[in-house]
Amino acid sequence: MTDGVIETTTPPGADPAPDRHADRPLPGGRVDTYRHPPLVRISHWLNVTAVVVLIMSGLNILLAHPHLDWGTDTNFGNHWLDIPPIPNWLLLPQGRNLAEARHWHFFFAWVFVINGLIYLAYGFISRRFNGRLWPSRADLAGFWPSVKEHARFHFPKDEEARNYNVIQKLTYVFMILVVLPMMLITGLSMSPGFNAVGGFLLDIMGGRQSARTLHFISGALIVGFIVVHVGLVVWTGFVNNMRAMITGWFVLEPSAPANDDHKGDAS
Amino acid sequence: MTGTAHPQTPLSRRSWLARAGAAVGVMTLAACQRGQTISESLRVSAEALTRRSQRLLIPREALAPEYQPSQISPFFKPNGSIDPAASDYVALKDGGFADYRLMIDGLVEQPLSLSLADLRERPARTQITKHDCVEGWTAIGQWTGVRLETLLEEAGLMPEARYIVFHCFDALTQTEEGPRYYESIDLVDAMHPQTILAYDMNGQTLGVPNGAPLRLRVERQLGYKQAKYIRRIEAVDSFEAMPGPRGGYWPDRGYEWYAGI
Numbered sequence: 001m002t003d004g005v006i007e008t009t010t011p012p013g014a015d016p017a018p019d020r021h022a023d024r025p026l027p028g029g030r031v032d033t034y035r036h037p038p039l040v041r042i043s044h045w046l047n048v049t050a051v052v053v054l055i056m057s058g059l060n061i062l063l064a065h066p067h068l069d070w071g072t073d074t075n076f077g078n079h080w081l082d083i084p085p086i087p088n089w090l091l092l093p094q095g096r097n098l099a100e101a102r103h104w105h106f107f108f109a110w111v112f113v114i115n116g117l118i119y120l121a122y123g124f125i126s127r128r129f130n131g132r133l134w135p136s137r138a139d140l141a142g143f144w145p146s147v148k149e150h151a152r153f154h155f156p157k158d159e160e161a162r163n164y165n166v167i168q169k170l171t172y173v174f175m176i177l178v179v180l181p182m183m184l185i186t187g188l189s190m191s192p193g194f195n196a197v198g199g200f201l202l203d204i205m206g207g208r209q210s211a212r213t214l215h216f217i218s219g220a221l222i223v224g225f226i227v228v229h230v231g232l233v234v235w236t237g238f239v240n241n242m243r244a245m246i247t248g249w250f251v252l253e254p255s256a257p258a259n260d261d262h263k264g265d266a267s
Numbered sequence: 268m269t270g271t272a273h274p275q276t277p278l279s280r281r282s283w284l285a286r287a288g289a290a291v292g293v294m295t296l297a298a299c300q301r302g303q304t305i306s307e308s309l310r311v312s313a314e315a316l317t318r319r320s321q322r323l324l325i326p327r328e329a330l331a332p333e334y335q336p337s338q339i340s341p342f343f344k345p346n347g348s349i350d351p352a353a354s355d356y357v358a359l360k361d362g363g364f365a366d367y368r369l370m371i372d373g374l375v376e377q378p379l380s381l382s383l384a385d386l387r388e389r390p391a392r393t394q395i396t397k398h399d400c401v402e403g404w405t406a407i408g409q410w411t412g413v414r415l416e417t418l419l420e421e422a423g424l425m426p427e428a429r430y431i432v433f434h435c436f437d438a439l440t441q442t443e444e445g446p447r448y449y450e451s452i453d454l455v456d457a458m459h460p461q462t463i464l465a466y467d468m469n470g471q472t473l474g475v476p477n478g479a480p481l482r483l484r485v486e487r488q489l490g491y492k493q494a495k496y497i498r499r500i501e502a503v504d505s506f507e508a509m510p511g512p513r514g515g516y517w518p519d520r521g522y523e524w525y526a527g528i
Contacts, residue, residue: 106528
């Protein structure tokens, strides 16, 4: 890799009808690269809306019985976990209201499921999932060095930032293929209607109260992901990251400041 | 429209999005102007989607999971009313329910009036099932009773009957005058093999806290559908024929009528 130089994906001027999504060189050695197609951007923001509503209404539902148990039934004498009071601003609707919280929860559960299925179908059919998210052997071999770099808050620049790094890939794959589906399966397993066909899932999980506790744990993993994800979005360039998820275009910064750049790089 | 428009420009995509957004806005406003809150509009769409997809994907006769005797909960939490205050109920309770008669009427060929002994003479079904409260807790209990389908066949449902309403003795205000509990189910649930009117719980006569002398078990729905203290069963053709607007005490207060989730 050449230091500070970003390769463009198509030779300039070679094609009479250039690709609308080809790299665009910017001043200072920066390169504007097309990262997210419209379907990914729309499904991302729909998912943000759905997940935020689901978490807030889910907390409201949880407060109707703020205890968690393992097994087939509730152990009223000795709960596994007692949930402390939750501040009102985290609840949807504001203030405890089980009936309305359920309306929000189930409407946006449908948004979450339909949006998720469209995203997954697109990701697999277009092979984007394979290309951008599934880690290669080379990625996995570079796992520990990447962890060390991240632990020092050194984040990839220029060509290295064009694709997701191995930690990003593993995290996204884990969220998309494990945690979010877990959320759906554990949630559905609390439905007495669904139990009539999906009762085997209850058996695997060890009962409805286990399903409820696992639903909460998956939710907590999603909250943990959101905290780290949003933190890194801000840390690694809030405007650039937001622009990428809104317009599709992401700026690759050169790893060394270019000559005509009067400002030093923050790294 | 002139022929010079560029349908593939981002502007047209943006205007399409704007139109879609405006359409959603207009629908929401229209729903709100009809006197519905946003949450109420969400309930209507989500409940319809859930009910239709569950009815589509779950076979009519698919059974709710049944459990082993060893899995019965040591404590089956009585919820809602636990000792109805209505004087007609108190009189029956004081007489050991000897004078209790279950009325089955409405859109039936032959209205029935059955004592507990009459009910016990009919074929019984025993099932160990879980009870899922809308609040989130679960209890497992063993129920013995007569299938609702057996009684409805005996009474002979008229072709226009679409819902079965359960009128109860209890008022959740625990007063004589309070609005009495009621619930309703459609004929798919009414005819389901596990839908029974239970008179025994965990091998003993059903106690007052859990709905004596007779309660409903409709195992593929949440706890608030399992009407306790049933005094009358009525076949009707629509929600208009029910005591409240949404087909149940809790549905009238904002909860889903279809409580399969």
